[in-house]
Amino acid sequence: MSNSEHDSKPEVKETNEKETDLKNEAVETDSTRSDFKKAYNKSFIQRCREASVVRKVVFILITIFIAVLFFGGRSAYRYVMDGLAPADPNNTEMVNIEIPLGSSSSTITSMLEDEGIISNGRLYRLYMRVNNVSGFQAGEYQLSPSMTLDEISEILQSGSIMQDALFTVTIPEGRNIEEIAGLYETHANIDAEEFIEAMLDETYIQELIDLYPNLLGDEILQDDVRYPLEGYLFAATYPFYEQNPSIDTVVRSMLDKTEDVLLDYxxxxxxxxxxxxxxxxxxxxxxxxxxxxxxxxxxxxxxxxxxxxxxxxxxxxxxxxxxxxxxxxxxxxxxxxxxxxxxxxxxxxxxxxxxxxxxxxxxxxxxxxxxxxxxxxxxxxxxxxxxxxxxxxxxxxxxxxxxxxx
Known part of the structure; x- marks a missing residue:
């Protein structure tokens, strides 16, 4: 009996030691799991914060983009509507306007804008093209800033002065600037050298670019371009109503014709x-x-x-x-x-x-x-x-x- 009790004691001790080891391992495992969970939670929270920042940034960018579209579109709409509306609906005062013979459409719109009859010459020219408005007659008119573009156009098409051209100049197809200058010198009393000088005047060309933004671009001012308006002066027959037309009158008439042709293209x-x-x-x-x-x-x-x-x-x-x-x-x-x-x-x-x-x-x-x-x-x-x-x-x-x- 005493031997049996003696033999059982080591077994109990060994079992207790194993239980202790297992408990220690369990504690260590729980601790590891706790550390991992804390790290995971920390990482998750960090990712959530980053995602939240990204969402906020994206939301802000989308909001800005929508605002730009809205206000940009609204501004463009207002710009167009203001340009097509009467220059001053409350001003019924009549202004005397004289349209000289042979005036180009660009000259007429510039004149109307300078006199305050229209608010935007460029938009009026666009209006003329879209509505196929043409045939303005030379003459003296009384126009008011309160008139609509329809009313102004109708009046300008009913001019009282109807006069035959003093002469016409025909510019054939396939002619370059120097040949065109020679034709105008022969048939329109324009000095060919002065015409060429105007074709090389960058300040004058820039004014025309501003006047004809759809037709003329900065490409024509490249350093190696010989004449910026080469190819842009349309081949046609041009009437003239004064004995000595200016170079600007000639050039604008030709550019008007080019743009009229290109309108459909x-x-x-x-x-x-x-x-x-x-x-x-x-x-x-x-x-x-x-x-x-x-x-x-x-x-x-x-x-x-x-x-x-x-x-x-x-x-x-x-x-x-x-x-x-x-x-x-x-x-x-x-x-x-x-x-x-x-x-x-x-x-x-x-x-x-x-x-x-x-x-x-x-x-x-x-x-x-x-x-x-x-x-x-x-x-x-x-x-x-x-x-x-x-x-x-x-x-x-x-x-x-x-x-x-x-």
Whole structure:
């Protein structure tokens, strides 16, 4: 019996030690779990705080964006509505306005704005285009700041002075600034050198950019552009009602005509997004100088598009002549090497600006070209144009019709 009791004591002691160890391990585990839980809770709280900050920042940014849209849209709306509303609804005082013969629409709107008859000349010109208002007559008018744009337009279209033009000047398609200056010197008593000086007057050009913001952009003032208004003076017949019209009168009349023509095309150009207005007019001037009829223009435009897509130079001879600044009937092989931003044998893509004015059919050709597989064409001295899909055929045609050893 005593031996049995003696033997059981170590077992009890050993069991107690194991229980103690287990309790200690449990305490340590609970402590670890508590530490982990505290760390997790701390991290969770930190993430929540960060998420809350992010949400607040996003909310603030969205609120600011919505506010900008709201107030910006509201300001734009007010700007337009104020510009289209009577300049002063409460002022019924009549103002004498004299519209001289041959005044351009831009001149008339500037005059009305200066006299306080309209509040925004630029918006009135936009109103005129959208509503197809034209045909203002020279004469003396009595207008009031309280009149609506409809009333003003109706009065200006009913002028009492109807006089035949003293003379007209026809500017053909495909003419450059220097040729246009010569035509006005011959037919309109305008000194060609003074006309050229005005075309190089950056202050004057900037005034025109401000006056025609949809048509003229800062691209025309690039350093290498020869004449900022090259290509922008539309080919048409212009009537003149005074013996010695000013250069500004002539230029504004031509820019008015260009903008009138482009009015139907602005939306198309803006939707395309591949070319700016300046680039479209540049493109149109190349087509104008290369083709004789509408079918040729559309086909040549298609060739130019194909070459642009293939990363090829356009390599059109009229750009070489413009780069040379000379009038020649023929381009020599050595001429192709001239380094100029206008020479399409030297630069990729379009030249830096137009090389002449253009006709509406050339503009149409650029915007609606003929789809073709041609990559080359040769404009022969006999007036014929020969198209080809590969360089070997093009080389044969060029050597045959242009006497070039390609």
């Amino acid at each position: 602005y939306s198309v150009i803006n939707e395309r997004k591949d070319f700016s207005v300046h680039e479209v007019l540049t493109f149109a001037s190349l087509v104008e100088r290369e083709a004789r009829n509408e079918d040729e223009r559309k086909l040549i435009a298609g060739v130019f598009y194909n070459r642009l897509e293939e990363g090829m130079r356009l390599e059109t001879d009229p750009t070489v002549l413009y780069a040379l600044g000379e009038h020649r009937g023929r381009v020599l092989f050595a001429d192709l090497e001239i380094e100029s931003p206008y020479n399409t044998y030297h630069v990729f893509g379009l030249p830096i600006g137009p090389i002449s004015n253009f006709g509406e059919s050339s503009l149409n050709a650029v915007l609606e070209p003929t789809e073709t597989n041609y990559l080359f064409f040769v404009a022969a001295p006999d007036g014929e144009i020969y198209f080809s899909e590969n360089f070997d055929e093009h080389r044969r045609l060029a050597n045959e019709h242009l006497d070039r050893d390609l």
